[in-house]
Amino acid sequence: MTDLDWEIRELGHPQLRKPANPVLDIAEPDTQRLLDNLLTFVVQKQGMGIAAPQVGISLQIFIMCSHPNQRYPNAPVMKPACILNPTILHYSTEMEKDWEGCLSIPGLRALVPRSNAIDVAYDTRQGERVQIRYTGFLARLFQHEYDHLQGRLFIDHVDSTLDIMTEKQWRNTLSTMA
Ligand SMILES: [Zn+2]
Numbered sequence: 001m002t003d004l005d006w007e008i009r010e011l012g013h014p015q016l017r018k019p020a021n022p023v024l025d026i027a028e029p030d031t032q033r034l035l036d037n038l039l040t041f042v043v044q045k046q047g048m049g050i051a052a053p054q055v056g057i058s059l060q061i062f063i064m065c066s067h068p069n070q071r072y073p074n075a076p077v078m079k080p081a082c083i084l085n086p087t088i089l090h091y092s093t094e095m096e097k098d099w100e101g102c103l104s105i106p107g108l109r110a111l112v113p114r115s116n117a118i119d120v121a122y123d124t125r126q127g128e129r130v131q132i133r134y135t136g137f138l139a140r141l142f143q144h145e146y147d148h149l150q151g152r153l154f155i156d157h158v159d160s161t162l163d164i165m166t167e168k169q170w171r172n173t174l175s176t177m178a
Contacts, residue, residue: 006056020052020148026123034052038055043080051063051145062086062149086121094115100154106167108166108167110158112154117135
């Protein structure tokens, strides 16, 4: 289980800016073990998701594991999903801004405009190609993780630097608004 000593690459690390490679051998034991380790790791880190490039692995893989927590009390509960070789087939023109953070950018939050709904295709860990529509929070999460496979980060999308806050200030602001 040495894989789980993974260090998360943080903003400025060149790995986060490199497009990831397709996974060609989904059934291989090495790939399946990597997926198991990513699932364990994202739970350990209490993330909503993690993409392979964040732990230094340049493959088109991410985990989505939405669940309500302090930062996102309204996040839907989902069974953690392994997403391999994803593409976004369609983006809704309606956009919405909401707060995002990232394990690779600790201490910062930003208001990020994203499409409300997306149609996507990806390979499951069983090697089956599926198509699905995501809306709302899950559409946002998918777009955030998908960005990691393209070498993009959420801060690339902000309309203004005024939409960026430190985590501490974000918590203060939210509590004064509540
Ligand atoms: Zn991220």
